[in-house]
Amino acid sequence: MVRAAAVAAGLLTNWSRRLHGDTVRWVSLDYAFPHSADDEARRLELFQQRLDPLTIRRLERLGVGRGDSCLEIGGGRGSISRWVASRVGPEGHVTATDLQLDFLERIDAPNVEVVRHDIRVDPFPEESFDLVHARAVLMHVPDDPELVPRIASWLRPGGRLLLEEPDFGLWLVDADQVWAAHPGSWHGAFPNGSVSRGRSLLAQFPQLGLVDVGADAEVDIVEPGGPLAEFYRLSLQAIGPRAVEVGVLTAEEAAAIARRPTEPDFLGCGFVHIGVWGRRPPSP
Ligand SMILES: C[S@@+](CC[C@H](N)C(=O)[O-])C[C@H]1O[C@@H](n2cnc3c(N)ncnc32)[C@H](O)[C@@H]1O
Numbered sequence: 001m002v003r004a005a006a007v008a009a010g011l012l013t014n015w016s017r018r019l020h021g022d023t024v025r026w027v028s029l030d031y032a033f034p035h036s037a038d039d040e041a042r043r044l045e046l047f048q049q050r051l052d053p054l055t056i057r058r059l060e061r062l063g064v065g066r067g068d069s070c071l072e073i074g075g076g077r078g079s080i081s082r083w084v085a086s087r088v089g090p091e092g093h094v095t096a097t098d099l100q101l102d103f104l105e106r107i108d109a110p111n112v113e114v115v116r117h118d119i120r121v122d123p124f125p126e127e128s129f130d131l132v133h134a135r136a137v138l139m140h141v142p143d144d145p146e147l148v149p150r151i152a153s154w155l156r157p158g159g160r161l162l163l164e165e166p167d168f169g170l171w172l173v174d175a176d177q178v179w180a181a182h183p184g185s186w187h188g189a190f191p192n193g194s195v196s197r198g199r200s201l202l203a204q205f206p207q208l209g210l211v212d213v214g215a216d217a218e219v220d221i222v223e224p225g226g227p228l229a230e231f232y233r234l235s236l237q238a239i240g241p242r243a244v245e246v247g248v249l250t251a252e253e254a255a256a257i258a259r260r261p262t263e264p265d266f267l268g269c270g271f272v273h274i275g276v277w278g279r280r281p282p283s284p
Pocket of ligand 1: 031044047048073074075076077078097098099100117118119120134135136137140141
């Protein structure tokens with residue numbers, strides 16, 4: 001009860017009221033990684049270094065053509081928006097969205113439009129895009145069964161959808177007990193944070209009415225000393241204070257988890273990076 005109340009209190013302090021013209025909307029700031037944090041630019045840079053080659057392989061396989069109109073959801077630091085913009089050329093267009101626009105607004109490309117858009121609630125017109133992509137965004141929002149079908153409705157006939165989400169499935173059952181405590185504490189600290197988003201995409205895609213549906217995955221094996229260990233250390237450090245505040249970890253436990261990927265006797269499983277794709281059937 002105490003823990004649940006603390007979580008609820010934490011959540012309440014993280015909601016703010018914003019005015020958009022005449023409408024009043026409640027915008028959740030309950031996101032684990034504010035871009036304004038000291039290490040966030042570095043953390044996202046390490047994430048991009050790890051995942052851009054995988055994402056680009058998947059996108060190249062799906063096909064990104066000159067002149068395409070593309071949507072990048074939750075673009076973060078912007079590397080994939082930039083890559084897609086270079087592929088679609090001046091006759092194409094990239095709409096890059098996020099709730100935090102500071103990094104995306106640094107993109108200097110005439111065919112990129114940066115838009116504040118909350119994937120949980122904000123719309124796009126149906127059949128707007130030839131390509132829709134998101135990476136490591138849906139894991140941070142509630143697992144609403146309407147969300148992925150809504151995203152798929154934004155595809156034009158023949159348009160491609162690629163969703164890539166980390167999954168904590170192996171990490172949850174890692175043999176290292178200190179390390180294996182993280183996924184549960186992340187979800188306890190950020191209840192919208194999913195430990196199984198990649199797997200839930202696998203279950204959802206066959207129901208979307210898409211064709212050429214496929215999926216693959218890569219696992220992070222985290223070794224001390226490398227850039228991946230730095231990425232995990234920064235991520236765990238960022239989550240620690242909230243986990244302690246809501247009572248899912250003690251300060252000592254949070255520090256031990258964040259230290260673990262840098263210790264010489266460590267070798268463990270991190271995320272399984274699941275990618276799922278499909279294509280809207282062309283018009284008859
Ligand atoms: C882990 S980062 C991933 C960034 C980028 N997609 C990448 O893979 O490099 C998640 C991004 O999603 C954004 N985000 C979180 N909640 C969102 C929401 N409800 N709508 C749109 N973007 C959101 C965050 O601000 C952040 O930039």
